[in-house]
Amino acid sequence: MNKNEQGIQYMQEGKWEEAAKVFSEAIEENPNDAVSYINFGNVLTAVGEVAKAENFYNKAISIDENAGAAYYALGNLYYDNDKLMAAKDQFEKAIKVGLQNSDCYFMLGMTLQQLDQPKLAMPYIQRSVELNPEDNDARFQYALCLANAELYEELIKVLEEVLERDPKHADALYNLGVAYAGHLEDAEKALECFTKALEAQSDHMLAANGKKIMEQLLAEQ
Template sequence: MDKLKQGIEEMQNHNYEEAAKLFTEAIDENPNEPVGYINFGNLLMHMNDNDRAVRFFNRAIEIDKTAATAYYGLGNAYYEQEKYTKAQEQFLLAVKNGLEEADVHFMLGMTFIHQEYVKLALPYLLRAAELAPDDVDVQFQYGLCLAQNGQIDASEKVMNHVLQLEEQHSDAHYNLGVVALHKEDARKALDHFRQALEINPEHMLAAHAKSQVEQALNE
């Protein structure tokens, strides 16, 4: 097994020092190969050393301007630093250079969400949802974005799909409660808020909404 594969295995097993040693040796042996730098960048991300990770991803891009996974890694590093515009630029370059996975579209969508551009986020989250129909986080964020864009029926459908994937998803229940209120079905809303609280008794939004609905029903 080559050193990069060994290093990835060690990283997956949380043996970060051993992984770093193997990646360093791989880079020393092939200094003009971008993959070693990309893997080292990913390792540094796992270790929450985003500043150094940025340097390794940039080095990979210097070597190969078409290294899509280097742009993706760099985007993630900027995202973790809450530099959402910079992250967005890198994710777009990853897509431009051929990366067509759910993760990159999802992260692109999330950069727009953090900048409160919910309309711009929607097509990317839609694409991520198409590519990862069984990913709970992707489906939930897509459903949330639909609601934020006023597409209530579509959001309801996606949130129900989230519950099929994960029955104990308190936030999906909460959002279905909000959808029910939009449709003026207070009792259905109350049921969802109660279920959200059964799953997560600390769900403050659900608790507040439940008390408001109960008060309205009692008047």
């Protein structure tokens, strides 16, 4: 096991000081290895040393301008500190230099959503799901993009896929109910979805409101 592998193991165990020591030794032994700087930056990020972490990621990029992991790490750092335009730029650079990582596509999509650019976000979140079909969070976010674009047939299909993996996903159940109510005008199906959403999360106020509206609608028929 080399020093970078040893340091990553320490990080997984939450042993930040030990990880920092090993990565520091790796940098001393090979000061032109971008990976060691990225790993050290990840330790600094984990312990809240944001400014120092940024310096290490930038050092990694100065050594290797194709270090996709450094751009991705910077993107996360900026995203977590609400520097959304800077985050977007870094995620885009990571993808441009060849980082085919589902998390990177997902974070770029989420950043674009935060920047009120849902149409631009959609293909990146869709790509994230393609790269990692087991990521149900990404699949649900893709569904929200479809809802925003009013692509209801595809929306219903994707929400059902979310619920296949997590039958008690309250937000997916609520959004499916909205789709049934608004697009298919199926009040009974909508009521069923809102009811299941409340069974999964009793304080889901939007589902409670939807359930009340559907009950009133059905009572009037």
